[in-house]
Amino acid sequence: MARHSFGKAETVLVIGLGRFGNSVASALIRMGHEVLGVDEDAGRVQDAASRLTHVLQADCANPEALRQLGIAEFKTVVVAIGSDLEASILTALAVIEAGVPTIWAKATNERHGKILKSIGIKNVVYPEARMGQMVAHILTGKMMDFVDLDNDFAMVKTRAPSDIVGQTLEQAQIRQAHGVTVVGIKRPGETFTYAQASTVVQKDDLLIVLGETERVERFASRT
Incomplete structure (x- = not known):
């Protein structure tokens, strides 16, 4: 996987292209931001390609995959993985270890949110609960x-x-x-x-x- 630059000073990385991730990415694009959407599932990536400009398939729980994505170039990352608790936590840890300054993460319940906060995620959102x-x-x-x-x-x-x-x-x-x-x-x-x-x-x-x-x-x- 090659590094990606889309011509702007900052691009938001959205990891997880389920309903929530797609919604966040689409809203950011409507607001004029550049977005790179990433998911491990090829079907989700293909589906999102019709709505998002930049999409890639990758396992972001793998620090090496994040490195190849150019994670160090991103100032803001949204971890929008919800259904797979292990993948959510491992991905969040990998993003934290990469030194990204601003990280937002989706939590499906209070326990999930507490775990994310305990590993260092300050911005945790509960879309289903809200x-x-x-x-x-x-x-x-x-x-x-x-x-x-x-x-x-x-x-x-x-x-x-x-x-x-x-x-x-x-x-x-x-x-x-x-x-x-x-x-x-x-x-x-x-x-x-x-x-x-x-x-x-x-x-x-x-x-x-x-x-x-x-x-x-x-x-x-x-x-």
């Missing part, structure tokens, strides 16, 4: 969207409570009364705009609300 939490919030509440920003901090999209319709955000005193902040408002047929103290809440407005998870849950339940 998706499950988002769906649960939407199904059981009155939220139209839910984004977990941290363990106890979230952003939600919800309809404006009827008791603040006709008031400005300053008059409604949402932050003082509920401990959350309205950061954006969307009116039917319009795009989202930043919320201002003088913004008058109208019927059928959608609010983007930021705050501690329990507080935004309680606020959304009032709609």
